[in-house]
Amino acid sequence: MNPLRAFYVVARTNSLTKAAKELHVGQSAISKQLDVLEKYFGVKLFRREQRGISLTDIGQELAERVVPAFDQILDAAASLTERSNDSKIRVHTYTTFAAKWLIPRLEDFHKQYPKLSVLIIASVDEVNFEKDRIDFSIQLGRGTRPGLEVDLLFDDIIEPVCSQGFLRKHAPETAYPQAVLRTRLLDSHYRPKSDWLMWAKACNYENDIADTPHMSFSSSVLTWQAAMDGLGVAIGQMALLTEDIKEGNLVAPFHQPVRTGLSFHLLRPRVQREARKIVLFRDWILAQAAATRPYLPDC
Template sequence: MARRIPPMNPLRVFEVVARTQNLTLAAQELHVSQSAVSRQIAVIEGYLGVELFRRERHGVTLTRAGQAYAEEVVPAFDAIANATARLLRSTSQGALRVRTYTTFAAKWLIPRLPDFQAQYPSIEVRIDNAIPDVDFDRDPADVAIQYGDGRWPRVSAELLFHDEIEPVCTPAYLRAHRAPRGKLEPLLRHRLLVSHYRRTDWDDWLAFSGLSEIVQGTERMSFGSSVLTWQAALDGLGIAIGQTAMLKAEFDDGRLVRPFARPLTRDKGHYLVRPTVQRESRKVAMFRDWLLETVAREKADALEP
């Protein structure tokens, strides 16, 4: 049997009048006129078929039936209000929870976080590292940064930058393994360093560059993450595929070089991901704006001669 629940707007008006015992105060709390309050009371009394208030010259008072009803309805609205407050506090207060990959966190986000903290010292940032795509209903995250084509269900995705890849190695490795007169193809005949989660990067770049045949029989050494793969390149173990945006510091200080200078830009990229339905808290808005401004500034700086 279906439960009978009165129309919610008249019920809400009854709760406020019963709690305040005053039509004027109830109208002020509800931001409506006193006559509108009276009409809603008449609606719920008509629905229930019970007189809930006595109309007197100096206002209204609860009938015995109205008092009994109010003793259960008012606490129910209190419970709803408290539950709503707790829910909103959990999403708008506390640390900003950012979910992303270890590589993005270590090589892009964390080096730039001091700038965010300088601008917004009151916002604590907590970074959670995970590989699977975010599920905001399951995962404790306010925002996520993830790799893909930007088409994920039930989320809003904003592109930060496309994935750009090309081989990288140390200057010493380049000097030791390139052929006389600067020919670079011999670099590909020694050892290719491969990231487990980006296993196709080498083959994609080689096909793009028309160099696939050169690596037939070349040794490949695999690592559990891109961070470890690039560390192996820094230690001179071989030549790796670099993600351009992640290795800015290494390029700037000369620890890694891009000998072929032939980047492959993919359709996929890194996206800022938020729930489609989200009460936009200040901390999320500040982080989003800072992130997009940082990306835009670095793109502009890269275009300068």
């Protein structure tokens, strides 16, 4: 590769002097590399002339293939370097997670690191780090992903939530919150009825929800908004609703949380040297997750 690289620079600049300067070596070193290449191929690639050198016909044919190939290699390397050194941090995650947990906390990150910006790619599709230009992915699962670095953020804990007004209207006796389970159950396309069944089975409320009508929404964000607006009772992912619970937008009347067995994890490619922006964002989001965990209900 070294002789080919020397050939590439000489063919592109048409000058030993310029090639030596670009590669930070002497002209004699360049000449030796060209001699190695000519002996390897058994052909003359350059004509040594009084005013310099020029490509032979065979040398020109080789240059027409080698020069574009090296240009592509340099472009690829430059692209990767730019990706590592730019100020954007690309985070792939679910719309619900972004809206309810990540975005409300981003102002703190920007205050600490004003020269960095976070670009959120909202998608339910599984990320492909080899194909997609993504720095991090936040996903709900069991945390085992070969070839990736995985950090635990917090466990997925669910329980019913509704508005205070809805609770007062449909379960005025605080000792019997199960009355709300016979009104209307709200669920989302990505958090289906199985969440209700899991919670009800764990807490012995299967009979209470057996005949209750459901209203479905395209996302959990809409489902929880519907609960805030008094349309029914929803299954809440408590890690994403800590602020709504603290502000009184939602209440959890049963105080019977259930772990789903899944957790939110921060995923990133496994590399030998991580860019500074990657280290800073990882440390920041792990600190934010640690600050969230004390607000989660005990199961």
